[in-house]
Amino acid sequence: MDAIIQLIHVSKWHDRKAALSDVTLEIEKGEFVFLMGSSGAGKSTLLRMLIGEEQPDEGQIFVHGRNVTKLRPAEIPSLRRKVGAVFQDFRLLAKKSVFDNVALPLIVQGASEKDIRRKVTEALRAVDVDHKKDQLPNSLSTGEQQRVCIARAIVNGPVVLLADEPTGNLDPERTREIMELFKLINARGTTVIVTTHDPHVLNHMNRRVITLVQGVLLSERRIRQGVGA
C-alpha cells in the first residue's frame, strides 16, 4: 500500500516545551487512524502541521506525495483543498445557511454553479442533513452542526479527512452516529484521521490507534473491540 502521510523525525517546540518530539509515522492510503492522547499531548499540533498551519522545527512531513515543509505559501491552499478538516467547535459561518456553508470550499475553488448544487446536495445527503439546507447553523442541534461541518469537509472529495476532537461536544449517542459517518466516508476510500482524548470513542471500532503522550509517540496498536466500555 502507498503511504499518504509520512512524518519523519518531526519535532516541534512551543515556548521551549516539546509539543512533538521526534515523531516518525506512516499512514497508508485508505486507513482509518485514531490519534489518542490527553490534552497537550500534541495531537492538534500534528494535525495543524498536516495542513500547513504550523511548521515543524525539525523533520519532514509528506502529504499525498508533497513535502509540506517545503511548500511555498501560495501552494498551501491547494494542499488544504485535498485535506478536509472537521473541528470540535464546528467553525461554521453563523450568518450563512447550511447550504452556503457546505458550498464554501467549492466556491473558493471556482466550481461551476451546477457542480456546486450537485456536490453540496450529495454531501448533505451523505450526512443526513439535506432537509435543513436552508437553515442557519445556530438553529441546528450540536450533532447536526457537526454533520454540516463534516459535509463541508468532504464536499470536494478530499483524499484525507482530519477530525480534531470531532465528538468533544457531543453526547454518546451523537458520538456513535458521527463515528459511523466517518466509517462510511473511510469505506469510500478517504483516509480518515481522528484525534480524541476519550477512549470510549474507540468502542466498536476496529482501527489503528496511535497514542501520543507529551509529544512522544508512545504506542501503536490495532484494536478489535471497544476499550473502556
Next chain:
Amino acid sequence: MRRLFYLVREAWANMRTNRTTTIVAVLTTAFTLACVGIFLLLYVNLRHAAGSLQEDVKVIVYLEDRLPRERVQELGRTLKIDRMVAEVFFISKERALGEFRAQFPSESHLLEGLGENPLPASFVVTLAPNFRSPDAMKGWVERVQTMEGVAKVDYNQEWLSLLAELIGYIELAAIGVGILLSAAAVTIIGNTIRLALLARREEIEILRSIGATRTFIRIPYFIEGAVLGACGSALSLGILKGAFELFRQQIQLTGRFSGIGDMISFFSLSVCLALVVVGMGLGFAGSVVSLLRVGQGRA
C-alpha cells in the same frame, strides 16, 4: 459567476455589518477630499481665468515720432511675418488722438494747448496662442524693443507674472494639501477595513482552513475599500458643488464682482468622474495597507 457574486456579496455584508463605521468612513473621507477639492477648484478656475486674460493681452509697440512712412510699413511687415505674432493692427497718431477724445471727452482739452498731437503712432500686436506665456512675451518684447524706430513696447507684464506666480503657489499648495489629505483618506479607509478584518477574523480563519487563497480572502476588502473611496469622493463632489453654487449665488446677489460669477466654473463631468476614480484608488490603497498584514507568513 457564483464566485464573483460571493465576493461582491461579502463586501456588501462587510459594509452592512459595520454600518456605523462605514458611514463615518465615507463622511470623513468626503470632507477630507472636499478640502483637496477646494484647492483643486481654485487652481482650475485661476488657470482658466489666466488663460482668458492672456488671450486678451495686447502688446503695444509705440513708434518714434516723425518716423518715415517706409520704415513704419517695413516695421509692420516685420511684425506680421513674425511666427510669434497672430495679429497686427496699426494705429496712426491721428487715430490715437481721435480715440483719446472719444474715450476721455472731458480731458480732451488738455491736448488742445500743446498744439501738435503728442500721441505716438503704434502697432497693437496680439501674440499667437503658443507664445502668450509670461516668459515668451518677455523675450519677444525685448527683441522688438531693439528694432529701429521703436520707441517703447508696453504690456502688463508685472500683472501677468504675478498671476502666474500666484497660480504656481496654489498649484504647490494643492499638491501639498492633496498629498497630506489623500494620506489621511487612505488611513481612514485603512482603519475601517482593519476593523472589518478584526470583526471577521474567525471567518477568515475558516476560509484559510478550507483552502481559500490570499487573493480570494482579500478581494471583498479591496472591493469595500474602493467602494468607500468612490462614495467618499462622490459625496465630496456633492458638497463642493453645493458650496460652489452658494458662492456664485452670493456673488450675484450682492452685485459685487458680478463678472467673476460668469468666469468661474465647476469641474467638468469628465473631471468629476476622474475624481471619483481617484477616490476609488485611494480607498483601494487603504485596503492594501490594511491587508498587508493578512496572510503574512505561510498560512
